[in-house]
Amino acid sequence: MRYDITLKSAPVMPNLGKGLDFVKLALTQISPDMREPIASALFDAAAAQMSGCEFLYPDLTWKEPCGMMDALCANSAGGKGQLGGYVEAMMRASRLHDETELRKLVEWQRAIKSKAANKEKPTRPDVSFWFPPSDVTNPAFIQNAMACEQQGGHSQYFNMPEVEMADKMCGGHKQVTQTIRNIYDKQRAGALRATADGVTGNPILRVCMNISCTPGEARNFFKRDLFNGTLGRIAFAYKARGNRNGKIPRQGKYDEDFLAKLDEYIIRLQACKGRFTIKPLNKLADQLANDMATLADLTDDDVLWDMSKRAIVNAWKKGCVLYILNEQNWTRAMSDFVEWLVYFDLWSKNQIFGDLLKDGDTSTIEAQKGGPKNMLSDLPDHFNEAQLEALRASMDKPKEGTNRQLRVWVSRGFITYCPQTGLYSKTEKYLNRGK
Secondary structure, three states: OOOOOOOOOOOOOOOOOOOOHHHHHHHOOOOHHHHHHHHHOOHHHHHOOOOOEEEEOOOOOEEOOOOOEEEEEEOOOOOOOHHHHHHHHHOHHHHHHHHHHHHHHHHHHHHHHHOOOOOOOOOOOOOOOOOOOOOOOHHHHHHHHHHHHHOOOOOEEEEEOOOOHHHHHHOOHHHHHHHHHHHHOOOEOOOOEEEOOEEEOOOEOOEEEEEEEOHHHHHHHHOOOOOOOHHHHOEEEEEOOOOOOOOOOOOOOOOHHHHHHHHHHHHHHHHOOEEEOOHHHHHHHHHHHHHHHHHHHHHOOHHHHHHHHHHHHHHHHHHHHHHHHOOOOOOHHHHHHHHHHHHHHHHHHHHHHOOHHHOOOOOHHHHHHHOOOOOHHHOOOEEOHHHHHHHHHHOOOOHHHHHHHHHHHHHOOOEEEEOOOOEEEEOHHHHOOOO
8 A cells, every 4th residue: 555545644646657648738737736636637527528438347347437526625715616727628629519509409499489389390409418507407417318328328527616516417415316326337317207298318327527615515515425325436636725825826828739739638538439458457456456455454444445446446437548548558657646546535535524434523624533544553563452452442443343353454464463472563564565
């Protein structure tokens, strides 16, 4: 494990080496203080350019790049709005497409109004919007999903500057969980709808989405959905409040030179068709699964373990996009970046929701205190069973789990036991794990 998500400071993004030219290009337009959180949020708009392609996950299921949902979380005026400039640059072709589709719809509406009541009305044209407004209503969202499915399975992309906008799109807050589940798993909308044209409306939801929010908004919005899988399906990128340095962050201009370079990558995404197996990425996913099991054992945290499974899938999908952006080549630097995405997601959730995951209160300061803790790091290099038992008691963990935890740590090679002294000792493997 290269990163420690139990620390207050964020996992540091690795050097953007070979194969990460797209990320480096996009981040040239972002102020330095926002580059790490926005680096994690770049891929939703990119994945929305892809249709007609699938990638083989290590569990032998084929996954499309759609279903990505990223939440960019920072305090008010923290720089979240910089994502919008990148999104508009990435979605220019979608904007032009939607303007053409909108003109068809407006002309049809005019034709409807011009026809007398006893005249046959023209049929509604087949239109689909790839970059709908963020305040879309649920009926419009479902109708557009149907149109996108009928016209080749293109993804809808949403950039929501407020997390509460998801309520409107989903048809109310009670429906948010089911809608997010269906988006993530590329399922159908799940409900037939009665319209003037008959019973219709159960399309496959191919959606990519960015959400911007403050920590308080995120906690309030997701507080009832912490343990049902909703939180794990959304990758979080958190920027902590910075120092008061009195300097206004600078961002880029998105000039013609930048847009020309960006278009080269967009063409690669749009041309991607077929099925792909990325063996080094899948090997990395298997490694990360083992690392997450180790981390869950060190913290004795089942909630962390559950969330980590989808954190790996979220990062793996971004790796698939990187593979296409890098002309179907894989590099070690790309592996390092994908690995960092997993830990940054889990660290961000710990910073925002840590105490709520432990049934705490509503302050983000308490959240940062209440997340998973590496219990072995809180013990001396040589310790006995009673010391671990006391540490577990201080963390409200049951005494009965002490023996099992010790067995797991021994099995993983983190500690050894000396029968003569009755002491457990940390191994070199554990002490050098981050080197």
